[in-house]
Amino acid sequence: MATDDPGIMIARVGTRTPGGDLAIGTHAMETTDMSVFYGSFRAVKDVSLQFRDHRITALIGPSGCGKSTVLRAFNRMNDLVPTARVEGRVLFHGQDIYEDSVDPVEVRRRVGMVFQKPNPFPKSIYDNVAWGAKVNGYQGEMNDLVEQSLRQAALWDEVKDKLDQSGLSLSGGQQQRLCIARTIAVTPEIILMDEPTSALDPIATLRIEELIQELKARYTIIIVTHNMQQAARASDFTAFLNMDEDRAGQVVEFGVTADIFTRPKKQETEDYITGRFG
């Protein structure tokens, strides 16, 4: 099904879209024929995607189609599952992150992750941001880093007077922005977001979406979302994943978000985005 080379497609789309700067730039991350196995079960099959620098790419698809699994393969979080195994290539600036010489600890500093449910550490707001920097041997002025990170996460004004309070005392939306600040503090190049707003109310969701737009200037963002409006609103590229008959997730269609939502090439995509299934 997903035999179209998305790279070629983007190039084509890029040339014909007005203001088509979407195609300009290098790929921060690239996968070729990536499959992820849990034991003998193949959860994701032959995923080939390219993620452009300083762009937001959304992964959409029905529940259980392996979106999160794909995302977790990008910073080797799947390593934490004992039976998980990745085949194919996952290139980060041309370097395969699954090569033996690559330390997953380093990968995770360069490819940060924000989770579905806000999960601040049960520590002070300050320590939440500072801890990641500390364990990675940050040598600069810690107070500045904490302030900068919180400012970038649009949280500084709300918490600057209570940095010593527990991160858990914040509201859900604030907690999620704290998690983003914490991720920013270790200066990753890519930020992976696994349904970052699914546990939040609409207003908090909006704030996170605005924040993601601001972060785009500095980071490459890959976001998994269940919310199709969110993907349409907030992303530059969209990949639609679906399960095949073995329940293995595959990329059905990948391209510029506007195209996916207005002129999908595949019937399957159209069915999904118009709400006919999934």
Place this chain on the structure above:
Amino acid sequence: MSLPGRATYPEGRELAQVVAGRHRRGTIFKLTFLAALMLAVIALLTLLLQVIDSSFGYVALQNEVQPRELVASLGYGEDVDLVDLSKADLVVLLQQTISNNVGRRLERDQRFFDDRLVFENESKYVELCAGAEPVPGCSATARDQPGVYQLVVERVVQPTVLQTWTLLESVFSRGDIHAEAAAEYPQADLVFRSWVSGRFLVSPQAPDPAVAGVRTAVLGSLWIVAITLLFSFPVGVGAAIYLEEYASDNRLNRLIQTNINNLAGVPSIIYGMLGLAIFVRALEGFSSGAFFGVGGAGATTNGRTIVAAGLTLGLLILPIIIINAQEAIRAVPRSLRQAGMALGATKWQTTRAHVLPSALPGILTGTILAVARALGETAPLVVVGASTFITTDPSGPFSKFTALPIQIYQWTSRPQDEFRNIAAAAIIVLLVMLLTLNATAVILRNRYARRV
């Protein structure tokens, strides 16, 4: 066509009957459960009552010499009690009464003062204490005021307990007791005595129940528990961290896990045999202290020391600590570990900074409860070789020991009534220690639970 429900479910009068029947059966079960609870409560209350009943009550005491006379003989007024006298005064009383020979023997066991001898000439001091092999009395610390007071009571006042009454008797048939005592023991004093008292806590073990105390046993228990904790806490928590955070799910690790779970249910006396074989026999050089050059040639412990007992109990509670710590670590949300790892921290950094602090209250609670179990263990200590009668405080990890449960066991097996009273008093001391530990566990848990 009628709905199927109409025909198959009871309606009307029949329905009311069926529902009433269902409620009735529910009530029967509820009452059964209530009865079970009541049975448990009654059993516990009986136990408590039994202990308290024996710990307080009237005693017919006959003294050879009245303490009041002794105090007066030293020139103090009516308001001073024998207990309040200084150590020096008490030693003077001893000197007045006991023979020099007895005094010398006491002094060779343990001196009265660090800097001088009372029953020996000063010249003897050099011979006894400064020689190549000083007598035990010189190397041990001098007797303290409670110890000397006990000697005065034992040797000078010489109280004899003629009869004891329980608390219930003392409360409900006071008149009868007074009449009985006046008729049968005209010479004796009838006093209401609390067997558990400050004096009971600080007095060392003695052959006479009227003056015996639990200090030796309590100190022994504390020493043993300290060794137990020092051994089993780091080892247990370390093993739990490995099993939860590092061990992969393979056959060997599952086997180890199953065995740990089973070990937690092994009868304690078997651990006693293990301790006897390993710590007392095989590692005698270590557990008697000879390996470290302490204990000396004169030590007669044969490896039956506090260290051996502490390590044996440590082995006993090790599986419990591992299991409790594992549960506490497992209860830490996965998301916390992922958050740490996703920031580029190593596994150990994440475990150290987030998993362990979150698991700590659970680990501590589990450890305290395990230690409470060790504190109450008797069987393994009997096997390892607890001394049944020692009057000197444990001086370190390589000394002979007795423990509170051993002391209670030993006292309850004596025929005289008074030993039952002090056994009950010792049980109260043990219960208070156990409840204190459990309360600490509860407080710790609540404190940390509120913080998160």
